[in-house]
Amino acid sequence: MLSFIFYVALVVEAMTAALAAGRRKMDWFGVCVLACVTALGGGSARDILLGHYPLTWVGNPYLLLLVCAAALFTIAIARVVDKLHWPFLLLDALGLVVFTIIGCNVALEMGHPPLIVIVAGMITGIVGGILRxxxxxxxxxxxxxxxxxxxxxxxxxxxxxxxxxxxxxxxxISAAMAVGFSLRVLAIVLKWEMPKFVYDKDLR
Amino acid sequence: MLSFIFYVALVVEAMTAALAAGRRKMDWFGVCVLACVTALGGGSARDILLGHYPLTWVGNPYLLLLVCAAALFTIAIARVVDKLHWPFLLLDALGLVVFTIIGCNVALEMGHPPLIVIVAGMITGIVGGILRxxxxxxxxxxxxxxxxxxxxxxxxxxxxxxxxxxxxxxxxISAAMAVGFSLRVLAIVLKWEMPKFVYDKDLR
Amino acid sequence: MLSFIFYVALVVEAMTAALAAGRRKMDWFGVCVLACVTALGGGSARDILLGHYPLTWVGNPYLLLLVCAAALFTIAIARVVDKLHWPFLLLDALGLVVFTIIGCNVALEMGHPPLIVIVAGMITGIVGGILRxxxxxxxxxxxxxxxxxxxxxxxxxxxxxxxxxxxxxxxxISAAMAVGFSLRVLAIVLKWEMPKFVYDKDLR
Known part of the structure; x- marks a missing residue:
């Protein structure tokens, strides 16, 4: 079940990356690379920082094919995609939660302390989007x-x-997923935002 | 022969990086760092992703000196360089092909499956330019x-x-180099391009 | 003594990163991430490039808390900070020197040759700022x-x-710190600059 949602999450991340690539007028190859970096970059960053080899996609290279296929498919259906705004946001929220749990699990199995476990989950969840x-x-x-x-x-x-x-x-796992997913959806619906730090003076 | 072309390719990559740094008005130190990242970054990314230690330049630190020397030399001869447009493109094409073969070879020796071998070659060939x-x-x-x-x-x-x-x-090796090099030169001459994906609507 | 200055340097790096985040109107979470990347990114880059595991903050996770606390504290006192321009520059100079010595030491203990030792120190000193x-x-x-x-x-x-x-x-250690620190301060006061390479023509 968790691994099924993992694949769905990879596909969703690949599709959002493909759309971002399209906004930058990248070529098809760029679309695929950006999709791979976005979908697999979080897990790769976690593994490199923790020294956890081999990386997921090196051990399972077919993941690269799955992600590239999802990205190229997005090019074909781009017109349909913006009608799918809501399903996308929901699947993306589900993906965030699943990526996080998988990341925590890797750090747990390596015997890391609580703070590193939580950070490993967070890195798995958000670094792909940062690299994108x-x-x-x-x-x-x-x-x-x-x-x-x-x-x-x-x-x-x-x-x-x-x-x-x-x-x-x-x-x-069910409880963490339910709470995380609900929190994300509530945040979107109710437009919850983190406070921002705005600083205008130039230090230099 | 392959290793001779490898050095030539490092020098060429360093020189193109130096010119890019010059366009951004970087200082001499920035020129050297950008040259090192461009020339050695592809191989480093491959080694970090595959867990293949030590990295090439850590094992052979004189490569850093070679790349920095090439970058600083480029500053001195910048005026001559734009008359060398064609030789540059050809050497860069040769470098791409050689970097790729070296990268594939590293993954092969580690016993990776076909897809990872080809991806390792591609990472070696293109990541330097992406980091630049x-x-x-x-x-x-x-x-x-x-x-x-x-x-x-x-x-x-x-x-x-x-x-x-x-x-x-x-x-x-000869066949791969000949085909890859010809393909690249043909692509430049005939202005072959990958199809682009252009997507204007903002998903968010 | 060296490790005391190391903590001071982490805090100072975190604070400069927080101000940079404020200029980009990031949220509080972004402020913390940027602070962690800036303060701990140099050491992490060095450790990943040299294959030196575990990374500093993975072994001592409380460093993450220290850095985040410093970053959030900066939000509270941002108005005071620009009156502290000079103390900041001095502490930053001290931090650069201490980070460098710590980085050199890691490479020395791994038995690397001189050039790699110096490069490891430099990476520890400057990569955090580059990532920021x-x-x-x-x-x-x-x-x-x-x-x-x-x-x-x-x-x-x-x-x-x-x-x-x-x-x-x-x-x-004292000599290296004294010379490095004085050099940095002199460079700021006397506005010493590296020569720049300015190149306008587009190679392509």
Whole structure:
């Protein structure tokens, strides 16, 4: 079940990346690279920072094909996609939560302390989008007020402390997913935002 | 022979990076760093992603000196360089092909499957240029339609499957280089381009 | 003593990053991430490039809390900060020198040759600032003429060759810090600049 949602999340991330690439008028190859970086970059960053080899896509290269296929398919159906605004946001929220739990799990199995487990989940959840924005020459969207990374942190904390308190692992996963997903959807619907720090003077 | 072209390719990559740095009015130190990142970044990215330590330049630190020397030399002869437009494009094409074969070879020796071998070659060939463009605050050029990464993929595929079919390794290297190089030169001369994906609506 | 200055340097780097985030109107989470990347990114880049695991902050996760606390504190006192222009520059100069020595030391203990030791020090000193500028969508400041990386190289060289010539390690550290710090301060006061390479023609 978790791994099924993982594949769905990869596809969704690939599709959002493809649309971002289209906005920058990239070629088809660029679309595929940006999709791979966005969908697989979070997990790769986590694995490189923790020294956890081989990376997911190196061990399962067919993931690259899945992501590229999803990206190229997006080119074909781009016109339909903007009618799918809501399904997209929901699947993206689900993906964020699943990526986070998978990331926490990798750090847990390596025996890392709580803070690193939660950070590993967050890196898995958000770094793909940061790399996408850097390659598209934008300031990363995840820093601009949306309740996105916070959702990842909350999900990771529930997962870690749930397991810690000895609850059944399936129950903990379901609870973390339910809370994280609801939080993200509420944040979108109610337009919750993180407070911003605006500083105009130039230090230099 | 391959390693001789490798050095030539490092020098050429360093020189193109130096010119890019000059367009951004960087200082001499920035010129050297950008040259190192461009010339050695592809191989470093490959080694970090595959967990292949030590990195090439850590094992052979004199490569850093070679690249910096080439970059500083470019400052001195910048006026001459734009008369060398064609030799540059040809050497750059040769470099792309050689970097690709070296990258494929590293993945092959580590025992990776075909797709990873070809991706490793492509990463070695194109990531340096992507990092250069990100540090210069541009959308990476390699995504903008030129037949560049495709050349790398074709070269890597010929190399891998040539070896797989049991041909003599020197013959396979020559064939991969000849096809890749010709394809790149033809793409420049005939202005072949990858199709682009242009998407204007903002999803958000 | 060195480790005390290391903590001060982390805090100072976190604070400059927070101000940079404020100029980009990032949210509080973005402020924390940018602070972590800036303060801990140099050491992480060094460790990943040299294959030196675990990374500093993975082994000591409380460093993440220290850096985030410093960043959030900066939001509260932003108005006071621009009156602290000079103390900031001095602490930043001290941080650069200490980061460099710590970075050199890691490479030394791994048994790397002189050039890699000095490069490792420089990476530890300057990569954090480069990542900050890339995430803020700027061309990295360190390439724009300030005598910053050069200070790091000089400090690293004094440290390495001082130890090599058999001097007492505490004496060598003090000497490297004194020279590096003075050089940086002199460069700021006297407005020393690296020569720039300006190249206008477009190669392409």
């Amino acid at each position: 924005d850097v390659l598209c020459n934008d300031v990363p969207l995840v820093f601009s007020g949306e309740l996105y990374a916070t959702v990842s942190i909350v999900t990771g904390a529930i997962y870690f402390f749930g397991l810690q308190f000895g609850f059944n692992s399936e129950f903990v | 463009d990100v540090l210069c605050n541009d959308v990476p050029l390699v995504f903008s339609g030129e037949l560049y990464a495709t050349v790398s993929i074709v070269t890597g595929a010929i190399y891998f499957f040539g070896l797989q079919f049991g041909f003599n390794s020197e013959f396979v | 500028d890339v995430l803020c969508n700027d061309v990295p400041l360190v390439f724009s003429g300030e005598l910053y990386a050069t200070v790091s190289i000089v400090t690293g060289a004094i440290y390495f060759f001082g130890l090599q010539f058999g001097f007492n390690s505490e004496f060598v």
